[in-house]
Amino acid sequence: MSAISSKAPDRRAQIAVFRSRPRVGMVIDVAAALLVVAMMGLMFALPSHEAGPYHIMFLALALAYGYRIWPVVPTVAAIVVITALSGWLMITHASEGVLARPELAEIPLMPLVLLVMVWHARRRVAAVKQVERMAARQLEAVDREREFFTDASHAIRTPVTIARGHLELIAAADLDCEVRADLEVALRQITRITALSNRLLALARLDSGDALQKQSVDLGELVRELVANWSTSFDRDWRVEGAASCVITADPEWITMALDALVENAVHFTAEGARISVRCRRSGGKCRVVISDSGPGIPAEDLPHVFDRFWHRMPPFGPMGTGLGLSMARAAVAAHGGTMSARNGAGGGAEFELAVPANGRSPI
Structure with missing residues (x-):
């Protein structure tokens, strides 16, 4: 950003x-x-x-x-x-x-x-x-990049929507197994393109500086709701630890999107039954969310690039991503005056930490 x-x-x-x-x-x-x-x-x-x-x-x-x-x-x-x-x-x-x-x-x-x-x-x-x-x-280059993101995302949406509509009509018909399998692959790629278009537009909005509508938000409550939604769809050993008081001034949509990208990353790099831990705490005048998993971790040579735009690793337990999820998450957190970091946990697996300024004084 x-x-x-x-x-x-x-x-x-x-x-x-x-x-x-x-x-x-x-x-x-x-x-x-x-x-x-x-x-x-x-x-x-x-x-x-x-x-x-x-x-x-x-x-x-x-x-x-x-x-x-x-x-x-x-x-x-x-x-x-x-x-x-x-x-x-x-x-x-x-x-x-x-x-x-x-x-x-x-x-x-x-x-x-x-x-x-x-x-x-x-x-x-x-x-x-x-x-x-x-x-x-440099400012002109940033403006051109923002305009490109916006124009590209809007230009992609129309043909993708039309293609999805025709594919869904075909999917409603009686098809043999091989054709249906090919159709599902096409639909998954269409979904991926749609996600890419949405994230390009979101990045353009973030870069413009006009995207945030801040209000008082309980970060611990957002974490609990987010994990509850993910746990219904993915069989993992979910562990949640929410702070009793972790109120921030933020746009709940963007903070939720950032947290969602981190949880999605953990899901794609863990197998069924694997541990995913989400901890929310308050320290040093900041509210921090640490998302860790028991997956393979991040190779040392990849750590400097995990937040780069259009850079991604092949997830062993999920579809190929757009390469924009983590970069968009970091951009959203930075827009709130916060930071995001990635590291490998002491017991293995990856750890991502989100930190944003907290409201008021820390409880004693």
Whole structure:
């Protein structure tokens, strides 16, 4: 799922607006010019004390340049003119014996420091613009991906619905065993395509950021209802442990979908009678659901990929999936500010953990 921070862009936009305001820029320019003139006047008025105004003058220019990235030619021209005038004054005073000659070392040093700062500032501006262009291209790619998911899911639905209708009409007729077996294979593939279409559309909705309708939800109650539904259809050694108080703010549809994907994964990787344990608890300000099974576990080389889109393993006790169930589950949990992880249990089998922020304080 594409997650984009809203705070950083807002700050950058505010800075950009601040810098783009003509009045603000004019005020900075005028203030810098007046301060330069004032410091030059002090250098004239205070012989033998030129170093102080000279340093303040270039410091003010450096501060102003931090807000106003002036063009290169006017900037260099201004530095040359200011250095020439102030340098001429300091050299004149030194030749008259008013100013100590070692102070003349400041004449080339301060403009060089300012020019180095100008160089770094312009490099930084160029780097920021490059990053902004890269971010814009990335956002465009995300938008194109979201549009593709939405368009593809809608485009798939119509022909799949028509094909399913015709296949179901054929299934109602008297067929020999071989034809009916082939028909069941076709229907299963149609079901798989339908699930893929639905999950593509769900991912597009999640990525858009407009899919969640949050409310107070008892996560423990959702877990118990979910396991009750699955246990009626699949013969497993179901073990459920629900927290007494595990209330979260979430969209119940999406959290249920995420939990359903984890339970479905456990069912497909366990045989009849195998253990599937679902534990819900509250700790560290979060409500956690751990779903573990007594199946073959997850190979070490596969662990980094279990949540990747369109990546899947061949389940030994279920049909081939779409490769989107676990990735959609993680995206849904991330949209709620939570996390999802996968690991192998200490006693074998796989363990998936879902963690989302809990409401209120943890009970003592």
